[in-house]
Amino acid sequence: MLPPFTVIGHRGAAGLAPENTLLSFRTALELGCPMLELDVYRLAGAAPALCVIHDETLDRTTNRSGPVAELSAELLTRIDAGQGQAIPTLHQVIELLNDFRPHPQGGGPLLNIELKGPETAAPVAATLRQHPDLAALVSSFDHSQLTDFRRLDSTTPVAPLYSRWRKNWPSTAAQLGAAAVNLAVRIARPERIRAIAAEGYNVFVYTVNDPATARQLHDAGASGIFTDRPDLMQRWLGATAARSAPC
Ligand code: G3P
Ligand code: MG
Numbered sequence: 001m002l003p004p005f006t007v008i009g010h011r012g013a014a015g016l017a018p019e020n021t022l023l024s025f026r027t028a029l030e031l032g033c034p035m036l037e038l039d040v041y042r043l044a045g046a047a048p049a050l051c052v053i054h055d056e057t058l059d060r061t062t063n064r065s066g067p068v069a070e071l072s073a074e075l076l077t078r079i080d081a082g083q084g085q086a087i088p089t090l091h092q093v094i095e096l097l098n099d100f101r102p103h104p105q106g107g108g109p110l111l112n113i114e115l116k117g118p119e120t121a122a123p124v125a126a127t128l129r130q131h132p133d134l135a136a137l138v139s140s141f142d143h144s145q146l147t148d149f150r151r152l153d154s155t156t157p158v159a160p161l162y163s164r165w166r167k168n169w170p171s172t173a174a175q176l177g178a179a180a181v182n183l184a185v186r187i188a189r190p191e192r193i194r195a196i197a198a199e200g201y202n203v204f205v206y207t208v209n210d211p212a213t214a215r216q217l218h219d220a221g222a223s224g225i226f227t228d229r230p231d232l233m234q235r236w237l238g239a240t241a242a243r244s245a246p247c
Contacts, residue, residue: 006224007233008112009033010207011054015228018082019061020052025093029100031230035110035137036097037206040090040124041068041117048123049073050090053081054116062087068117090124094131108135112204114161115140121148128156139182146176159204162187173201180204180223185213190220197221211236 012024013031025036041056043049051071058064058071063080071079077086094111101108113124113136128136139159140146146158157179160172165187173181173196180202183192188205196203206226208214214225214233227233 005218005222005237006035006204007033007230007237008035008037008204008224008226009230010037010226010228011039012036013228013230015209016231018085019228020054020088021081021083021085022088022092022096023083023085025088025096028230029096029109032234033109033230035112035224036093037112037114037226038090038093039114039116040120041071042120042123043068043076044070044072047073048126050120050123050127051076052088052090052093056117090127094127094134097134110135110137112137112139112159114138115142115145115149118142118145121145122152125149125152125156128153137179139180143172143176150176159202161206165192169196170199173199182206182226185217188217188220188222190216193217193220193222197223208233215240 009028011019013028014024017024017027020038028036038052039054040050041053043051053068057067061081079087081087097109097111111134115121137157137159138149139161141161143160146160158176159178159180159182161182163184169181178201181196182204185205185208193203202223204224205217205222208225208227209229211232217225
């Protein structure tokens, strides 16, 4: 299902547009990313809605301040997340992805939903049930949230995220029935990538913005990279394909 080396738009195309906004996701899709990554938090209110933002506060990425957990769905559209962009809901990003599908019933870009805020496993599982044609990968640094998600959804691929190396990754990945193990670039040593790949898991590495590092990870056996600069990565991959094509 995945191409040999996957360029994943990190928070969309965070180096080219305000991160985690519809403009950022559209930019990454127009640059040909076969997969997008985003971060979700639960909104305040009775209905379990999800918004797409990286931090637990609004301070760094918007014109407001305060905790995301206190945000209501009504307020979302009134906040500027950069260049006049609103903070999107997860539903809005899924609708955007549908515009890039070759067929209404399938194909098209994959969505990596990172469970960033607390208590996001259940609303993400509910959202995926509403969109059975969406190809998704659910990941988190909070492996207990992935376990919660797995209890509610036994089929959607999941990936534990690691910012520090943990020798017990094999038991975590096995217990989750993981499809991938996702690593910070600073811990993604070639021998670790090889060991994970040898167990049959994809390895996706974050965040890689220079093609030379991407090439090293590719050569070590990584399945793909998260990047803020899909333009640079697509250019590199295009040049690689051109070089390896027969004369
Ligand atoms: O999922 C890869 C990457 O997004 C994890 O780190 O902090 O950018 O969410 P962060
Ligand atoms: Mg993330």
